[in-house]
Amino acid sequence: MRSVPLGMVKAGSILAANIFSNGRTILRKGHSLSQSNIKALRKMGFRTIHIEDDSLDKPKKIGIISYEAREKAVNTVETVFKDFENIDSQKFEKIRSSAEIIVDDILGMDDLAIQMHDLRSWDDYTYRHCVNVTAISVAIAKMTEISVGNLKLLAAGALVHDIGKMKIPDFILNKNGKLSDTERMNVQQHPVHGFDLLSEKTQSSPLVWAIARQHHETLDGNGYPDGRAGTQIHKWAKIVSVADVWDALRSDRPYKTGWPPDKILNHLNSETASKKFDSDAIEILNSIVVLYPVGAKIRLSNGMIAEVQAHNPDDHQRPVVRVLVDEHGRTIDDPDNYILRLEKNPSIRIIETIQMTNSPVK
Numbered sequence: 189m190r191s192v193p194l195g196m197v198k199a200g201s202i203l204a205a206n207i208f209s210n211g212r213t214i215l216r217k218g219h220s221l222s223q224s225n226i227k228a229l230r231k232m233g234f235r236t237i238h239i240e241d242d243s244l245d246k247p248k249k250i251g252i253i254s255y256e257a258r259e260k261a262v263n264t265v266e267t268v269f270k271d272f273e274n275i276d277s278q279k280f281e282k283i284r285s286s287a288e289i290i291v292d293d294i295l296g297m298d299d300l301a302i303q304m305h306d307l308r309s310w311d312d313y314t315y316r317h318c319v320n321v322t323a324i325s326v327a328i329a330k331m332t333e334i335s336v337g338n339l340k341l342l343a344a345g346a347l348v349h350d351i352g353k354m355k356i357p358d359f360i361l362n363k364n365g366k367l368s369d370t371e372r373m374n375v376q377q378h379p380v381h382g383f384d385l386l387s388e389k390t391q392s393s394p395l396v397w398a399i400a401r402q403h404h405e406t407l408d409g410n411g412y413p414d415g416r417a418g419t420q421i422h423k424w425a426k427i428v429s430v431a432d433v434w435d436a437l438r439s440d441r442p443y444k445t446g447w448p449p450d451k452i453l454n455h456l457n458s459e460t461a462s463k464k465f466d467s468d469a470i471e472i473l474n475s476i477v478v479l480y481p482v483g484a485k486i487r488l489s490n491g492m493i494a495e496v497q498a499h500n501p502d503d504h505q506r507p508v509v510r511v512l513v514d515e516h517g518r519t520i521d522d523p524d525n526y527i528l529r530l531e532k533n534p535s536i537r538i539i540e541t542i543q544m545t546n547s548p549v550k
């Protein structure tokens with residue numbers, strides 16, 4: 189038996205314990221869960237349920253970090269954030285130790301080709317976002333000259349970078365529509381709230397406070413809350429800022445669908461973004477993101493529609509694909525026999541992602 193976040197539970201999983209609501213049993217032990225059961229439980233506010241081990245198709249890694257490291261970090265962030273008024277050095281120590289686990293996990297990875305599509309968030313957005321941003325920041329920072337000790341400090345700062353959001357009402361954070369000027373000004377105070385909480389209540393490093401305060405500053409000085417520009421922004425905050433944008437655009441939210449990785453990188457590589465974000469961090473991100481993960485459906489420049497079958501470690505933009513629809517618009521009956529190595533077909537380019545894989549955390 190294992191307690192599993194609802195987002196990880198697949199249809200067909202067997203319940204290992206009865207589920208109660210308002211004192212009544214709504215689903216019994218041994219029941220095979222349907223997709224609509226899972227949906228209904230989520231609607232009712234269930235976050236985790238107990239299922240039989242056999243029915244757990246648990247991925248070893250979710251994106252960059254292991255399932256265990258990720259869930260532990262999410263729980264720690266959630267516990268600390270929910271009691272943010274009472275944060276102290278002891279509680280920050282828990283953050284520091286989660287940061288250490290994440291860094292050790294990433295440092296243990298041989299292949300830095302990261303399928304960041306897996307790092308998506310669902311209902312408990314703020315906590316998962318902080319963990320995602322940490323994993324991405326560490327993956328970027330690892331490629332720069334930084335000591336392991338500093339990498340852990342950066343990770344701790346990234347884990348709490350949005351703690352100030354706990355002071356912003358949920359209805360503003362999750363608003364489905366344009367924020368009013370007052371609401372926007374309210375949201376833009378979260379880096380200050382985070383800085384105040386961390387600097388006044390914990391003995392953490394000023395570098396951690398800087399990440400909380402500066403992660404929405406932009407190189408052109410048009411960011412918030414202080415309008416710092418260029419070198420006035422700490423280099424770690426610049427890395428966290430790129431990771432923050434990546435995860436914010438990638439994630440589904442009540443008011444928008446997450447963007448595919450190629451669209452985000454196009455955005456980050458644009459001239460507009462280059463005025464705002466650190467070019468070194470973006471360059472590293474370009475080199476480590478797997479744009480077209482296995483299972484993604486893509487449109488090719490010759491009109492074909494194909495599904496990614498395998499990565500090409502030498503060139504992430506040119507994977508091996510199975511052709512689903514040929515250049516004349518005809519559906520291929522047996523795509524397994526129509527394999528294209530884009531590396532060997534330089535005239536064919538990927539135009540866009542039509543559909544991403546079904547993320548295990550979606």
Ligand SMILES: [Fe+2]
Pocket residue numbers: 349350378403404
């Ligand atoms: Fe933020």
